[in-house]
Amino acid sequence: MTDFITDLEQISHLAAQHHDDFEVMRYLLQLDDELDDAVLDQFVEAVAEPVIAGIDCKLCANCCRSLDVYVTPEDAQRLAPVVDIPLEAIIEHEAAATVEEWGRLRAKPCRFLDGNLCSIYAHRPETCRTYPVFTPDFRWTLVDTIEGATLCPIIYNVLVRLLDRIDAFLKEQGK
Numbered sequence: 001m002t003d004f005i006t007d008l009e010q011i012s013h014l015a016a017q018h019h020d021d022f023e024v025m026r027y028l029l030q031l032d033d034e035l036d037d038a039v040l041d042q043f044v045e046a047v048a049e050p051v052i053a054g055i056d057c058k059l060c061a062n063c064c065r066s067l068d069v070y071v072t073p074e075d076a077q078r079l080a081p082v083v084d085i086p087l088e089a090i091i092e093h094e095a096a097a098t099v100e101e102w103g104r105l106r107a108k109p110c111r112f113l114d115g116n117l118c119s120i121y122a123h124r125p126e127t128c129r130t131y132p133v134f135t136p137d138f139r140w141t142l143v144d145t146i147e148g149a150t151l152c153p154i155i156y157n158v159l160v161r162l163l164d165r166i167d168a169f170l171k172e173q174g175k
Ligand code: SF4
Pocket: 055, 056, 057, 058, 060, 061, 062, 063, 064, 131, 132, 151, 152, 153, 154, 155
């Protein structure tokens, strides 16, 4: 039994409530010239690890329903053999991009989502494999991470735990 909050409505509400607290933490971290990014990242990973291990993405899939999924040329190569329609039908490109560049899956929710499961799991794009990302450069990417807290239970639970522990961490660093 964990005390992780995973209800999506609750997450959305609580993340909005904590938004200013998350922003204060961001300012605090970004203003600190002497803070070692690698040490901070290590601390963040230690806080994130049990949360990632304790939340079952198969019961959620909210990122697959809500987020843009970017596709690299390597991703497209992996996808080509497993989809039965031309890639152009499922991937759109920015105006200036060519098929050799980044694209984005057209449909949202993702057309490969089957219930809460990914129907092309072994072939899914790299961005799906790594989401949610906290490091490297936690404090410099925190603005995006905070944005994700309203829809991702892992992000929300990591950030609230960091709020609880950040003062002690900074004290340990001699701040
Ligand atoms: S990464 Fe976050 S939003 Fe996506 S399924 Fe897991 S908990 Fe849900």
